[in-house]
Amino acid sequence: MKEFQLQKSRKERAAATRWRRSYSVSRPASEQLDTVGPPP
Structure with a gap:
C-alpha cells in the first residue's frame, strides 16, 4: 500500500x-519568474 x-x-x-x-519553454523569459507552479 505504501509502495503504491x-x-x-x-x-x-x-x-x-x-x-x-x-510551459516555461513556451513563455518568454521575462514571464518565467512568476510562473513557477502548475496552472490554478
Missing part, C-alpha cells in the same frame, strides 16, 4: 515537472 502511494506521488511529481518545463 510512493509510486503515485513520484509519477505526479514527474508530470508536474514535465508540465512546468514545457
Whole structure:
C-alpha cells in the first residue's frame, strides 16, 4: 500500500515537472519568474 502511494506521488511529481518545463519553454523569459507552479 505504501509502495503504491510512493509510486503515485513520484509519477505526479514527474508530470508536474514535465508540465512546468514545457510551459516555461513556451513563455518568454521575462514571464518565467512568476510562473513557477502548475496552472490554478
